[in-house]
Amino acid sequence: MLELYQLIQLTAIAECGTLSGAAEQLHLSQPALSRSMQKLEDTLQVTLFDRQKNKIHLNRAGELAVAQARRVIQQADDMVEQVRAFDRSQRTVSIGSCAPAPLWELMPLVSQLYPEMAISSELKEPEPLLSGLKTGAYQFIILPHALEDPDFFCFPFEKEQLYFSLPPSHPLSASKGLFFKDIDGESVLLLSQIGFWYRVCRQKMPLTRTLVQTNQEDFQELVQSSALPCFVSNLSMRWSGKPENRLVIPILDPEATAMYHFLCKAENKKKLSPLIQRVKTLSPQLSQL
Amino acid sequence: MLELYQLIQLTAIAECGTLSGAAEQLHLSQPALSRSMQKLEDTLQVTLFDRQKNKIHLNRAGELAVAQARRVIQQADDMVEQVRAFDRSQRTVSIGSCAPAPLWELMPLVSQLYPEMAISSELKEPEPLLSGLKTGAYQFIILPHALEDPDFFCFPFEKEQLYFSLPPSHPLSASKGLFFKDIDGESVLLLSQIGFWYRVCRQKMPLTRTLVQTNQEDFQELVQSSALPCFVSNLSMRWSGKPENRLVIPILDPEATAMYHFLCKAENKKKLSPLIQRVKTLSPQLSQL
DNA sequence: CACAATTACGAGGGTCGTAAAAATG
DNA sequence: CATTTTTACGACCCTCGTAATTGTG
Numbered sequence: 001m002l003e004l005y006q007l008i009q010l011t012a013i014a015e016c017g018t019l020s021g022a023a024e025q026l027h028l029s030q031p032a033l034s035r036s037m038q039k040l041e042d043t044l045q046v047t048l049f050d051r052q053k054n055k056i057h058l059n060r061a062g063e064l065a066v067a068q069a070r071r072v073i074q075q076a077d078d079m080v081e082q083v084r085a086f087d088r089s090q091r092t093v094s095i096g097s098c099a100p101a102p103l104w105e106l107m108p109l110v111s112q113l114y115p116e117m118a119i120s121s122e123l124k125e126p127e128p129l130l131s132g133l134k135t136g137a138y139q140f141i142i143l144p145h146a147l148e149d150p151d152f153f154c155f156p157f158e159k160e161q162l163y164f165s166l167p168p169s170h171p172l173s174a175s176k177g178l179f180f181k182d183i184d185g186e187s188v189l190l191l192s193q194i195g196f197w198y199r200v201c202r203q204k205m206p207l208t209r210t211l212v213q214t215n216q217e218d219f220q221e222l223v224q225s226s227a228l229p230c231f232v233s234n235l236s237m238r239w240s241g242k243p244e245n246r247l248v249i250p251i252l253d254p255e256a257t258a259m260y261h262f263l264c265k266a267e268n269k270k271k272l273s274p275l276i277q278r279v280k281t282l283s284p285q286l287s288q289l
Numbered sequence: 290m291l292e293l294y295q296l297i298q299l300t301a302i303a304e305c306g307t308l309s310g311a312a313e314q315l316h317l318s319q320p321a322l323s324r325s326m327q328k329l330e331d332t333l334q335v336t337l338f339d340r341q342k343n344k345i346h347l348n349r350a351g352e353l354a355v356a357q358a359r360r361v362i363q364q365a366d367d368m369v370e371q372v373r374a375f376d377r378s379q380r381t382v383s384i385g386s387c388a389p390a391p392l393w394e395l396m397p398l399v400s401q402l403y404p405e406m407a408i409s410s411e412l413k414e415p416e417p418l419l420s421g422l423k424t425g426a427y428q429f430i431i432l433p434h435a436l437e438d439p440d441f442f443c444f445p446f447e448k449e450q451l452y453f454s455l456p457p458s459h460p461l462s463a464s465k466g467l468f469f470k471d472i473d474g475e476s477v478l479l480l481s482q483i484g485f486w487y488r489v490c491r492q493k494m495p496l497t498r499t500l501v502q503t504n505q506e507d508f509q510e511l512v513q514s515s516a517l518p519c520f521v522s523n524l525s526m527r528w529s530g531k532p533e534n535r536l537v538i539p540i541l542d543p544e545a546t547a548m549y550h551f552l553c554k555a556e557n558k559k560k561l562s563p564l565i566q567r568v569k570t571l572s573p574q575l576s577q578l
Numbered sequence: 579c580a581c582a583a584t585t586a587c588g589a590g591g592g593t594c595g596t597a598a599a600a601a602t603g
Numbered sequence: 604c605a606t607t608t609t610t611a612c613g614a615c616c617c618t619c620g621t622a623a624t625t626g627t628g
Contacts, residue, residue: 002368020606031610064371086349087350090349324618345583
């Protein structure tokens with residue numbers, strides 16, 4: 001019976017050129033390898049090596065066998081990897097979101113409902129989110145708008161309203177409301193990992209220089225110590241509190257408001273119904289729309 | 290360590306749907322198969338089966354594993370087949386010829402020069418012979434004409450001249466020479482496996498009915514007992530003798546004469562030089578052309 | 579009670595390593 | 604004489620089969 005370990009040994013010999021070298025690489029004794037290859041030749045009924053008393057090397061049939069063996073081994077490795085990846089995907093909930101705020105509510109909910117599952121989340125633009133939902137890369141996604149499509153189940157569950165966070169010294173800090181264009185041109189502090197908001201910010205404030213901070217603590221530090229404008233929202237303030245020594249001024253553009261929608265494949269609605277029920281309890285009034 | 294026998298067992302379970310059935314198909318006990326699959330799950334670190342106390346069936350990861358296992362097994366089978374086929378091809382000299390007569394001289398020569406090699410020969414038209422020579426299906430071929438091509442080494446080595454074999458009772462049996470058209474329309478006895486001569490016969494004698502005999506002895510019997518014309522040649526008479534009670538009349542058409550050429554790949558000329566030398570000794574005067 | 583799957587235990591086959599032999603440069 | 608391969612022999616691992624257990628329809 002042909003076995004994989006024989007093929008691995010064969011390819012090792014092809015790489016090392018010598019039995020003893022391959023044996024060492026395989027953590028095996030030379031005699032064991034010698035006998036193993038003799039047995040391989042028996043099962044194939046083909047001589048794979050030119051043997052002289054003192055040296056051995058692959059003949060042409062052996063070279064062919066090595067090439068074929070590599071393919072078989074590669075395929076076996078692929079099998080292991082694919083099965084493991086599939087298994088992992090079965091054990092993890094993958095969430096795609098256009099922005100971080102919805103995840104702050106959703107991830108605790110998911111981990112509570114599926115305590116044995118791992119949770120992975122990604123921030124992407126709506127378009128890659130949708131294609132990921134189609135391919136099954138995500139169990140569900142969060143978009144900043146509704147999507148009417150019979151293939152998907154979609155409902156709104158949370159609203160985010162953006163504000164400028166300004167120091168008292170800022171000339172516009174007394175405003176009741178501001179538009180993006182009012183601040184456009186000033187340098188603005190931003191956190192990375194804010195999803196589609198970064199695109200909104202760049203589009204609405206094309207003249208502004210964005211000082212993007214990767215580290216959350218660095219960002220907080222800069223907000224406190226600088227006079228630069230930054231952004232907060234109703235949701236960020238719910239989770240992190242109102243920034244100290246700052247004035248919070250609503251942004252009046254319609255783009256400063258996002259209505260987050262939960263989307264899953266229609267075929268998965270039933271399986272996800274426990275989660276969907278819990279998500280709807282977060283904001284009963286929105287869900288009734 | 291993943292092994293092929295485990296994959297075979299896995300696919301057998303997928304086909305049978307039950308452990309006991311698969312065990313029987315594999316000529317194995319159920320407990321052995323049960324443990325083997327547990328070990329497979331260990332090495333993959335993935336659960337492949339839904340287990341109830343009394344029944345077992347593949348889960349989704351298992352289904353994926355089965356599909357992948359089938360591919361691996363198929364590839365391993367292909368490897369065995371390809372290596373064996375290559376080995377066979379290394380141990381056989383494959384000759385392609387447009388007619389049988391050249392083989393009568395060549396095959397003994399080849400088997401004498403390469404006593405350990407098997408010999409396989411095929412009769413084909415020149416075109417498939419050439420493509421077979423290019424692909425390596427033949428080590429060398431015999432064409433009824435020359436071929437000037439730098440990729441091939443080509444030389445003439447034998448001439449075949451066709452004759453009509455007629456019974457004394459035939460009206461034309463006293464002729465010194467005949468053309469194909471003189472006999473066209475009469476029924477003619479033929480052997481199968483005469484290569485390109487069959488095409489020549491059909492083209493030059495389109496009105497003739499050919500009575501093709503597959504069996505050599507049947508053919509000889511019919512030649513003796515019937516008054517039908519048939520063909521012989523200088524070469525067939527050298528090997529089988531002049532037919533008794535028959536008159537042998539040369540055919541005067543140029544198509545009744547073939548100059549057989551030996552062709553091999555130019556790159557193989559050196560390797561085949563012992564054979565080529567021997568073939569040239571068969572007819573020194575031709576080889577000097 | 580027949581059937582299916584798992585666990586326990588002993589037997590056997592196969593691969594392994596060590597030791598020894600043969601051959602080469 | 605060091606290196607490489609092959610053969611011989613004994614040890615051990617691992618798979619196998621039988622038997623027993625549990626659970627189901």
